[in-house]
Amino acid sequence: EEGEASVEIEREQAVRFIQDRIEKDAWLEEFFPKQMEVYHNAIEQTKEQLLKQINMI
Secondary structure (H helix, E strand, C coil): CCCCCCCCCCHHHHHHHHCCCCCHHHHHHHHCHHHHHHHHHHHHHHHHHHHHHHHHC
């Protein structure tokens, strides 16, 4: 699969991110939606696996 196109981040956006005026996940989802989808799926799978392990004990 091809990756996502590179993204030019404007100075103002970078400053707002550094100053915590933009949430990290919202910022990353805007610029890197495919990677964030994979990230969220992995987190959800891990959560499900942990819940299954807890219920098995």
